[in-house]
Amino acid sequence: MAIMRCALVVIAAVPVPAMAQHESPLEALRSFERQAEWSDRFDATLPEVRAVNSTAPTLSPATLGRMQIAIEQYRTIAATGGWPTVNSPQKAMRLGTRDNAVRTLRRRLTISGDLVQIGGRDDVFDSYVAAAVRRFQMRHGLAPTGIVDQATLDAMNVPVYVRLGQLETNLGRIAEYSGKLDDRYVLVNIPAAEIEAVEHGRVRSRHTAVVGRIDRQSPILTSKIYEINFNPYWTVPVSIVRRDLIPKMKENPSYLKDQKIHIYRWGDETREYDYTEIDWNTDEATQYMFRQEPGELNSLGTVKINFHNMHQVYMHDTPQKSLFGEDARFHSSGCVRVQNVRELITWLVQGNGWDRAQVDAAIRSGQRLDVQLKRPTQVMFAYITAWVNADGVVHFRDDIYRKDGVETLALR
Template sequence: MNQLNWLAKLTFTLRAGCGALALAGLMAVPNVAFANETDNKEAAQEAIDSVEPILSYETSYNLIAAIKRYEQIVANGGWEEMTRGSYGLEKGDDRGHVRALRRRLIASGDLEDTGRLSSEFDDELDAALRQFQARHGLQLTGLIDQETYLTLNIPAETKLAQLRLNLERVNQVVGELSTRYIVVNIPAASIEAVENGVVERRHTAIVGRIDRQTPILTSKVHEINFNPYWHVPKSIIRRDIIKYMNQDPEYLTNYRIKIYDANGEELDPQSIDWSTEEAVQYAFRQEPGAENSMGHVKINFHNPHAVYLHDTPQKSLFGQNRRFHSSGCVRVENVDELVSWLLRENETDWSLPSVDAAFDSGERMDVGLEKPVPIITTYITAWANRDGVVSFRNDIYGYDEAGRVDFASN
């Protein structure tokens, strides 16, 4: 099976159910015993956190080093496949399958090779497994759950192909980066706010689902809309609102969405035939407020796809592992902090308390950025930091499988 097709198969299965580095030390975990689960989770998260942006010359260098390391792994035969008997392994277990897990994590550099292969699932192994999970964007459970099991069994050859493909993607754009910019990495469903080559803020995001993908683009954030109206796209009227109205005739009323004809006259929802697509010819606008789909703020940048960044009333979605729920736009966790960062160079004070006060006021207000900030939405499924820790994400849109590198047409 083609290496990247293997990764696509994994994705399908889951949908259903700066300095020089010695290659030998790439991705190695410090030989430290952690006191408890909380320590192990924090250490795993710290291992992948880095001030280097995903899009940077430094990441390009780090990827080259990672590729050399994975070439070594492949040349050494890769790693063994975990059997079904390893499913459900967790700290405290003491059986033969634990040895196989140790060999697997040693092969990928998550666990230090001390020359012993104990069958006990101890604290050291728990720390290594949580780092593996962190590197792959999985929940830090310390348990061989379904996603962890499947991810452990992705062949080393597939990982190497991913690294090579993503090096091309990074190199394609790094020469165009400015001093200050934000990056939305779609496969990781995350946002970086970068200045002078350093990540100053990271935000968890929610991006477009597979059938309504967030587009790859480059633009500039030019305006912040506080407490905005939501003008419902016709695609959502057609795909969603008609369906919801057939299920619940009070849906529009409950969510404070009003309908207007071509003359700006408000229409009664009951006057529309919801068994047809009549509704698509009208304008739908949701009022500002707690139910508004954009929450307290919309972050605007010019693009032909009518997408933007925004707040959301559905905060619980940020806690999910697979955050591909939107219709193409990008929802931002702790969006008030990103707004304050974007408006930092305006003469008016837009410190975090000022942004939060604007949210709480409920007042409609548009604020332009006196210095527009570049924004890049990109598709990076593999990257590495200066400590040699290599991160991977699933090929959610199938771009790796298709070998897509040049996104200029988007």
């Protein structure tokens, strides 16, 4: 039986973000109108925010031309002195803030093309500034709250020469990746922690992802998705037994029972062992196979996506849905967790004649089911920290694995 390397045994409680962070721009404005001192129409700025998103894929021959244009633009910004450092007052800047720091913030956002409307008092954080901040946050993979918090400040204060270096480095990556694409493929952009399902040059769906943390990195690879496992078992890899499961059992001997994990000898599932038969103060547990039953506690969630690779990684659902709401989604042991995985699965099994109802029924049954794809689909794990979408909007992400070769933003 192949070792499954990726899912984490420890299922920690993650706080759900405050509802205010999920307000739409219009909802945020309405909640503030009672205190506002101006009458700017916030909805007039929404087209600029929408332009950050695009149905065009990250990788394409057209992306290369847009990257070249962006590189020249950033070279010009660098040659004219770059952008100013933004120093926030003690409280995070937000709609209604009046401070000299807002003047600097406006200059910073104007230079990078996020702020177009420059009317009104230059020391007031008005609705146009809020829209520009949201646009900036979306371009940098941050929650679009419109509030200048510490993570937003950190991203704003990355020097222009660093961003230029990212663009130049990723130009070569995009050129290499774009030359290897099938007409139908799945792209996992590791630094963006995002997945695109692409067909005939258009993005059919985008999915937030959770990828490998810095000490257990998701690998760069190209392969073919050939199989979907519904309601899968999870066999705990030896590396996670050693690093996670043994310490957890020392803290809580009932952990295996609580998580519905059974103990067998490798290659022999005729006898189940009790946890008391293992010396947890040694590495003896690594000689056993630990298998988690299908169900809501299963670390793989309800479905697993298989593709051949030497790293023993895969894509899967997860019971920890709250992780998808975080800005920095680097929590796994190398595999990739997929938000709204049923939509991706439905697209993958279309060649088998399946629709969404059949996918939902297979999951709802709770029964183990392996489906071989009649139309295997290319999957690519890529490392792209800078790109330009079809509307010319430049995106940046943190160099989480330190592969860009330039000074980068400290990990949040």
